[in-house]
Amino acid sequence: MEPTQNTKDRITWHLACNVNDIPEDGGGTALIEGKQIAIFNFTRRGEWYATDNECPHRQQMAIGRGMIGSQGEEPKVACPFHKKTFSLKSGDCLNDEGYKINTFPIIIKENQVYIGL
Amino acid sequence: MKTNANTHIVVIGNGMVGYKFCEKLLARKKNDQEFMLTVFGEEPRVAYDRVHLSEYFAGKTADDLTMAGQEWYIENGIRLFLSDPVVDIDREEKLVRSHHGHVVHYDYLVMATGSGAFVPSIPGVEKDGVFVYRTIEDLELIQAYARKAKKGAVLGGGLLGLEAAKALLDLGLEEAHVVEFASRLMPRQIDDAGSKILQSQLESLGLNIHLAKSTQEIVGNDCIKGMQFVDNSFLDVDMLVISAGIRPRDELAKIAGLETHPRGGIVVDNGLKTSDPYIFAIGECALAHHMIYGLIAPGYEMADVVANALTGVEKEFLPYDMSTKLKLIGTDVASFGDPFIEEPACKTIRYENKAKGIYKRINVSPDGKELLGGILVGDAEQYNMLLQTCKNKTILPPDSEDLILGSRGGEEAGLGVMSLPDDALICSCEAITKGMLCQEVGEKGNNSIDLLKKSCKAGTGCGGCVPLVKDIIQGVMKQNGQYIKTVICEHFDHSRQELLDLVKMNILKTYGEVLNEYGHGDGCEVCKPVVASLLASLWNENVLTKDRAPIQDSNDRYLANIQKGGTYSVVPRIPGGEITPDKLIVIGQVAKKYGLYTKITGGQRIDLFGAHLNDLPIIWEELIDAGFESGHAYGKALRTVKSCVGSTWCRFGVQDSVSFAIEIEDRYKGIRAPHKFKSAVSGCVRECAEAQSKDFGIIATEKGWNLYVCGNGGSKPQHAQLLASDVDKETCVKLIDRFLMFYIKTADPLTRTATWLNKMEGGLSYLKAVIVDDLLGLASAFEEEMQTLINNYKCEWKEVVDSPELRKRYNHFVNVPEKDPTITFEEMRTQKRAKEWV
Known part of the structure; x- marks a missing residue:
């Protein structure tokens, strides 16, 4: 995929950061178009994920500081405030059905991280 | 009863029971059944947990108490009208009309109107400053009025009254009184002797109890000024909360011509039908078996009976057990079965310990074979077992006093949970029996509390059965020959202690290595901090280097405590609480420069709140330049060694407690353990440093030092116990080295020393044998290991400040230098919050 306007999906790809800006098996937060996006470098699985940075439980900007891991096969992130955990794939909350976060497409090209909004 | 797509069920009342009815009805709905559900509620909020109302004053928000948010009703297709009570029922046309004029047709009507506070007709009850205690709105009014009030009273010493009294204490009134008409507290639950113990417990917490008081008049002009009693005594108060019982809300039923009882309550039959076969009544508005059931569990059972009836299953509401257990202002109170039955109809066994504030009474059948009922005050740990023994008519052991006293012959007393019959009701809120739980655990493999909560809702109501459910899980697994150990999580089939040994023997230093060698999957928020903690406990290397930063828990991750709003707090180490004026000035300057809220902590330190993530390194750079070190307030590590001023200034002091405290704090600072640990040193037996509430505490004697261990403050306070007396400093330090290493190596994750000791087989005598008498021959190894950790200590904040690589991680955004723009503060008492x- 090209990091440009993709008319079919109506996704615009935004350069977020360099791959080295996100710690291995950890996360970080980028400001993109005024929106806070949490980015995860799941080195162990060779996967990258992007989600909302805001945890819907108490509206705290903290998901990017959360711990990642797995529940069964599902990759997940735990909010540092009250440990609500969210699937990195679907954004569904895994331990409290009432909550959900948005997930975003993410690609790596030439050591740069791009997020599709 | 059959329902179809056009069947319309209307629920009047959106309290706990009304909500539970909707939940149960939806859960029972089969594919071929359909209906429309409409709910009218009088209060402006959706149903909330009224049982835990007093926690509102202890910090819970209205949101925390909500049973299910508005979206739950929408998702389930329930029409919900709030602030809109039904004012009329037309039973001919089967219509209800609400206050706002909504007219809705029903096929079946469920009245769950609950109850209101009973207000006795005492002259003056209408005065300002007189409240009832029933809804969140009542609580808000009480809270607002309490700001200008100094002395408050509660009328009613029953269960609700004492809850309200707790609220007055939480609100910080200077004086709080409880006025009860009967000659004892909680007259429906406990006897005179139990009441006396409860009274002394409550009085020691600052409540004033007035028994056998009949109120003649509430005195004052517009506002209450005091209470005049029939016996001519007078109580000077400026606010009063009436909590003298409940009155069923049956006024609508009366208007509709349904049969009600002269003393209140909508009369229902065993199927909970009112005198109109299309109208049911459930919860505290219903009079079943000639009584009002003012507890949540029978209310939920009623909801279940009607949900069954409307989905075509006949079920009767049987007379319900009114046993209760609750914690009143920190004191356990429980009564079960028939608590008041007297000899000769039974044999009564009583145990009373005034020093500890414990009273226990059991009533045993005259032949000694059955438990008929009983009362527990101060210690209700055996409640669940006793209740089950009583309900299931289990044959008692020959020495039935062992049930409350514990066996004194070495063997564990009482009857294990596995001896209960299969139909024993374990979770009364959700009507789940032991047999059902055994099946869930044994056949379906739901062998944790979380799994059971999901699969059958056990323990989701009042939560009182959770310890018993845990015992059943363990019992079933044991019966099935499964080896029970506390594994860390799904990624590691080891206990913390096993993993620590493995990591140590194989000299592993990163999470990746540990997971590859001994785990599977990708880790999680449970095992990552556990492994982080053991790596730190074993090697004491900087927690943020190698792959270790992303495995640290929220606070360790940034070496600061994350606070509401996403800022952090900073606590520099102030060993022993001793600080120079120059250092105090630096703290003030730093706080001013970076706009931080400052507060003295409970551990004689200063906490600086409201620091942006981006500012943490520069704040620490300035603090470190002034000679400060990390205080590890964020870590599962030594917090503070509190001290009193001791013999250098105090005219009573016998030893220099401050110097010893500083020495101890410098020795153990930065050492990671399964949980945080605290210490204190007192300079004499007056114990001003409160050493006996610490994980290890030292008290000076004429001859040396006494060492106490495994104390705790917090929510479950526990006094530390004496490990050694009159030892010199060197011996004292050696014993602490051994004690801490033994704790670090054997405790489960996030277990404080008090809980660790409570779970230890052999208890204090075993601990003493290991630490003092060197039973295991490990003492010198413990001392050496501790010395290695101490030698490896470096201030981790200094390492971060000096490392551009580590500093780089202290940016809220990875792509722009800005701080988090969503962070805002409010002003409070000239600082911010x-x-x-x-």
């Missing part, structure tokens, strides 16, 4: 979360 975090914005309240929504």
